[in-house]
Amino acid sequence: RTLEHFKNHISDQGTERLSQVDTIEFNHVYFAYPGTSTPVLTDINLFLKKERVALVGLNGSGKSTFIKLLLRMYDPDEGTILINGRDIREYSLVELRSNFSVYFQSMKNYCFTLKENFTIADDDQAEENVDKRILTALDLAQCEDILQKTRLRGRGLNTSITRLFDHEGIELSGGQYQKLSIARTFFRRHTALILDEPSSNLDPIAEDQIFQSLRCITKGKLTIFTTHRFSNVSLADRIIVFEKGKIVEDGSQRQLLAKKNRYYEMFNIQKEKYNSDEKS
Ligand code: ADP
DSSP states (O other), X not given: OOGGGOOTTOOOOOOBOOOOOOOEEEEEEEEOOTTOOSOSEEEEEEEEOSSXXXXXXXXXXXXXXXXXXHTTSSOOSEEEEEETTEEGGXXXXXXXXXXXXXXXXXXXXXSSBHHHHHHTTSSOTTOTTHHHHHHHHHHHXXXXXXXXXXXXXXXXXXXXXXXXXXXXXXXXXXXXXXXXXXXXXHHSOOSEEXXXXXXXTSOHHHHHHHHXXXXXXXXXXXXXXXXXXXXXXXXXXXXXXXXXXXXXXXXOHHHHHHHTSHHHHHHHHHHXXXXXXXXX
């Protein structure tokens, strides 16, 4: 189900309304996962406004954990997280989470129809232009190939995904599943977007096109995304570099490259790797 149903051991006492996300602030945030003593985030301080922010860093450096704390899947051990200047614990979980449309790598699609994959978690099903909104989201997420398959079946958005329960259904590839999940993220009503590795299974062309779509969709919205591919980082107005649970650099791509520090090193290692891959 949707994020709103993920309660964990978080107390949901807040009563404040949240109609949109304008700013996010982390103040001296420390965190270790329950039952462990290894700090995963250490003294995180950050102020984000309506901008596109890329979180970069090696695997295990704390990027996903940062996102989990922001969505209150866990609470920090120390420090505070504020949205629009208010501690996020003052908002109800539903208010907080309903502002974000989130793409996680582990997101599942359902063995229902294409349309139900969009409407199942939302209360918008009865809305009259819902088909149009779904088609727009599919278009932005470069799902033309999926639509093509459904047209061959003659059932359009009512085509089942997987043939598990419907022999007229269609099977999708890993990359197509990922694009469908991204389309669902675009479809969901939101005031801020979070995307955790949105292009890991995509071919370079689809990846490039999705990042073009993201450029439009994220205009004027607070957007946080993680990516391993430095070519995608150019979407970001601002880059935050995580290392072992700490923020070690923060700035625009141009600023960080000029600094010739951690970001610059990672950027060059990747560039060399791609060059040698191309040659081999
Ligand atoms: P990144 O997103 O940068 O790859 P993560 O935030 O996923 O990093 O992970 C940071 C650290 O937290 C890693 O050492 C990881 O093993 C650990 N970790 C992640 N999830 C859990 C969990 N549910 N329980 C315990 N440790 C976790």
